[in-house]
Amino acid sequence: MERVLELGGYSARYCGRLFVQTGYSVSRVKSSPKPGWASKMAMNLFLDVEKQYLDSFRQDLPDSFDVVIVEANSADEAINLGIEEWKNAIVVVITPFGLSGPRRNWKATPSTLLAMGGYTQLMGDEGRTPLTLPGHYVEFQTAQYAYTAATACLFAGEKKLIDVSMYETLLSLSQFTTVMWSCSGMVRGRHGSDFYWVVPSNLFQCADGWVYINIVPTFWDALALFLDRPELTLDENFSDNTLRMSNRDAIHEIVASVLIEWDKQYVRERATSFRIPAGVVQTFDEVLKDEHLRTRDFWQTVEDEDGAAYSSPSLPFRVDKSDRPKLKLRKTVSRD
Amino acid sequence: MSVEGPLNGIRVLDLTHVWAGPLAARILSDLGAELVKIESPLARGPREPTVEPLAGWLGGEQGEEPWNNMATIVKLARNRKSVCLDLKREEGKQLFLKLVEQADVVIENFSARAMPSLGLGYDVMTQHNPGLIYVSMPGYGSSGPYKDWVAFGPTVEPMTGLTQVFGYSPEEPRNTAMALMDPIAGTSATNAVLTALRQREKDGKGKFVELSLHEAGVSFNGPWLIDHQLGLEQQSLGNAHPEMCPHGVYRCRDLRRGDDADWIAIACENDDAWSRLSHLLGCPDMSSWDLERRRNQADSINEHIGNWTSRFHKHEAAETLQEHGIASGPVSTGPELLSEPQAVDRNFFVIYERFDTPIPGNPIRMAGLDSLQWTPCPSLGEHNELVLQDWLGLASEDVEGLLSNGIIFDQPPV
Numbered sequence: 189m190e191r192v193l194e195l196g197g198y199s200a201r202y203c204g205r206l207f208v209q210t211g212y213s214v215s216r217v218k219s220s221p222k223p224g225w226a227s228k229m230a231m232n233l234f235l236d237v238e239k240q241y242l243d244s245f246r247q248d249l250p251d252s253f254d255v256v257i258v259e260a261n262s263a264d265e266a267i268n269l270g271i272e273e274w275k276n277a278i279v280v281v282i283t284p285f286g287l288s289g290p291r292r293n294w295k296a297t298p299s300t301l302l303a304m305g306g307y308t309q310l311m312g313d314e315g316r317t318p319l320t321l322p323g324h325y326v327e328f329q330t331a332q333y334a335y336t337a338a339t340a341c342l343f344a345g346e347k348k349l350i351d352v353s354m355y356e357t358l359l360s361l362s363q364f365t366t367v368m369w370s371c372s373g374m375v376r377g378r379h380g381s382d383f384y385w386v387v388p389s390n391l392f393q394c395a396d397g398w399v400y401i402n403i404v405p406t407f408w409d410a411l412a413l414f415l416d417r418p419e420l421t422l423d424e425n426f427s428d429n430t431l432r433m434s435n436r437d438a439i440h441e442i443v444a445s446v447l448i449e450w451d452k453q454y455v456r457e458r459a460t461s462f463r464i465p466a467g468v469v470q471t472f473d474e475v476l477k478d479e480h481l482r483t484r485d486f487w488q489t490v491e492d493e494d495g496a497a498y499s500s501p502s503l504p505f506r507v508d509k510s511d512r513p514k515l516k517l518r519k520t521v522s523r524d
Numbered sequence: 525m526s527v528e529g530p531l532n533g534i535r536v537l538d539l540t541h542v543w544a545g546p547l548a549a550r551i552l553s554d555l556g557a558e559l560v561k562i563e564s565p566l567a568r569g570p571r572e573p574t575v576e577p578l579a580g581w582l583g584g585e586q587g588e589e590p591w592n593n594m595a596t597i598v599k600l601a602r603n604r605k606s607v608c609l610d611l612k613r614e615e616g617k618q619l620f621l622k623l624v625e626q627a628d629v630v631i632e633n634f635s636a637r638a639m640p641s642l643g644l645g646y647d648v649m650t651q652h653n654p655g656l657i658y659v660s661m662p663g664y665g666s667s668g669p670y671k672d673w674v675a676f677g678p679t680v681e682p683m684t685g686l687t688q689v690f691g692y693s694p695e696e697p698r699n700t701a702m703a704l705m706d707p708i709a710g711t712s713a714t715n716a717v718l719t720a721l722r723q724r725e726k727d728g729k730g731k732f733v734e735l736s737l738h739e740a741g742v743s744f745n746g747p748w749l750i751d752h753q754l755g756l757e758q759q760s761l762g763n764a765h766p767e768m769c770p771h772g773v774y775r776c777r778d779l780r781r782g783d784d785a786d787w788i789a790i791a792c793e794n795d796d797a798w799s800r801l802s803h804l805l806g807c808p809d810m811s812s813w814d815l816e817r818r819r820n821q822a823d824s825i826n827e828h829i830g831n832w833t834s835r836f837h838k839h840e841a842a843e844t845l846q847e848h849g850i851a852s853g854p855v856s857t858g859p860e861l862l863s864e865p866q867a868v869d870r871n872f873f874v875i876y877e878r879f880d881t882p883i884p885g886n887p888i889r890m891a892g893l894d895s896l897q898w899t900p901c902p903s904l905g906e907h908n909e910l911v912l913q914d915w916l917g918l919a920s921e922d923v924e925g926l927l928s929n930g931i932i933f934d935q936p937p938v
Contacts, residue, residue, distance in 0.1 A: 368858060369858030381701050505716035
């Protein structure tokens with residue numbers, strides 16, 4: 189079994205988690221946790237189960253591993269660890285801005301990276317403060333690239349030093365912000381929850397919560413039936429997406445007036461029968477109890493050091509209906 | 525004809541569309557896999573477009589072949605060969621299955637019932653190629669009560685729980701309106717392909733890989749879901765952070781570009797960063813405040829920061845804050861992303877496309893990967909002959925016959 193060594197923050201830890209879940213032996217050098225969006229216990233249970241903990245790092249440690257995942261706060265911090273000397277392993281170095289460039293030692297957090305990476309400009313309402321994204325999207329997405337890169341090198345049998353930056357990860361995951369500027373001269377901005385280019389595509393309040401409706405043009409007639417307003421299909425003000433964009437407020441008013449009377453369950457049932465793209469806002473409690481996820485055996489049991497069990501998301505992909513084994517937090521192992 | 529990389533020799537049939545799937549395919553192609561995009565005759569729209577595409581046309585105009593010129597498609601389709609065939613016709617289906625026999629991976633992100641209804645489910649493909657890795661990316665998976673739900677990124681997002689914590693406040697939830705589940709599913713799919721390839725190396729067997737957009741999104745919310753079981757309830761904090769204060773997005777001096785983007789994100793990760801910031805703000809008396817006190821005084825601190833940032837353009841403010849070792853970043857628009865010194869210095873946006881259109885690069889950097897080798901998005905069906913000859917040994921006249929009989933295409937039908 190190939191061995192993976194992991195040093196550093198949430199991105200390295202998520203990458204290590206991916207290796208654990210796909211059958212590798214992962215050792216983690218303990219470090220002080222950075223500020224997180226959930227409790228330390230939750231982060232440990234989510235990220236670190238089945239990892240062997242090492243309480244200290246030594247320069248010769250990487251030599252005994254096939255893959256080394258390092259997350260550092262800056263390029264200099266990474267280089268000072270000695271990464272360029274670790275020639276016997278695939279070494280993936282995760283930093284906020286990469287190992288070169290004028291910002292390579294800039295201080296960053298996920299929120300400052302989301303701002304620089306073009307995300308914050310798109311989230312929230314026009315004219316109001318832009319919103320940053322809660323959670324660890326930046327670190328986890330970077331970890332996904334790190335895993336892909338390391339696994340590709342394992343596949344090819346190549347030992348490489350791989351430089352993955354969180355900033356470039358975000359730049360690479362832009363849907364169309366830059367090409368919209370390059371090709372149309374348009375600066376993409378904020379539209380609240382409204383996707384804007386297809387109407388309606390927005391978050392609406394219903395009787396017991398919220399529902400998102402996303403009506404690309406081919407779904408307009410079905411939406412009218414879903415709303416029990418078949419006459420809308422004949423209304424010349426709404427006959428194509430361009431007109432619906434021009435009459436966006438009127439459409440939103442109609443949809444809102446209908447949905448406010450319905451509860452989430454009814455919206456979902458009706459959306460299913462009329463084949464409408466609709467999703468309800470689920471609380472974390474509702475997600476954990478979600479019948480669909482349970483039926484699909486999505487949850488994985490993780491245990492803390494005392495044997496208390498929790499449901500944790502498994503990998504989002506499944507190879508040949510693979511099992512979801514129970515995983516456990518281990519105690520720290522001292523190397524000396 | 526693939527670029528050099530660790531996945532050289534891996535042949536992928538790419539049936540993906542929109543965002544999540546093409547993103548996964550782009551990453552695989554950047555790493556050297558040989559990608560053949562299998563496209564339906566109308567995959568890029570009709571010959572005469574009826575609407576302006578979302579991000580416009582390359583070069584600003586639709587051109588003589590508008591179907592080949594849509595920015596959103598082009599952006600995700602580098603290093604690809606295009607074979608355009610009609611999978612609804614039996615001959616097209618048989619041709620596709622012959623290509624499957626030569627492939628390592630088939631990847632698609634249609635609804636769960638699309639491929640089986642064409643008679644091209646995994647069970648059929650594996651009969652033609654037992655070593656095949658088949659990746660299916662339906663919105664809610666191919667089983668369970670939601671399997672037939674219509675799924676787009678923005679409608680899946682609230683189903684994952686994210687909306688409970690995203691917005692201006694618990695009373696004002698927001699959707700990211702960015703189809704955020706798509707890029708999560710895209711990178712997850714790439715991980716899935718690599719995982720399956722490594723497993724196949726060991727056991728020599730083909731693999732069926734299923735990935736749902738929904739589960740990809742839920743997986744990123746794991747820490748909150750475990751917190752909920754620990755009795756710790758999470759709710760929207762706006763731009764605040766549970767373990768950092770100050771943490772927010774602040775208005776800067778107006779650059780008068782009319783882009784509603786004169787903002788800067790600032791975050792203090794620890795007491796030291798706060799101490800430096802408080803001095804910069806001219807409030808040294810606050811410098812010893814610990815996190816709890818800062819949280820209690822967050823409104824006042826945010827007001828001080830807002831007053832300070834309003835005196836500077838966002839880039840000036842960021843430079844000054846960084847000089848003092850404080851995490852900060854200006855809110856960037858499309859044009860600013862392209863001109864940001866870090867991206868420019870590392871040549872992140874690459875010009876290989878027509879009209880010198882800059883396209884986002886590959887965040888995986890290592891020796892042996894070179895964006896100078898990248899090739900632009902192919903035109904529809906551009907490589908019909910090349911692939912059918914190279915992979916299947918068809919003669920030119922055979923390919924010509926397929927074209928004239930409407931099995932393969934090199935432009936959308938009239």
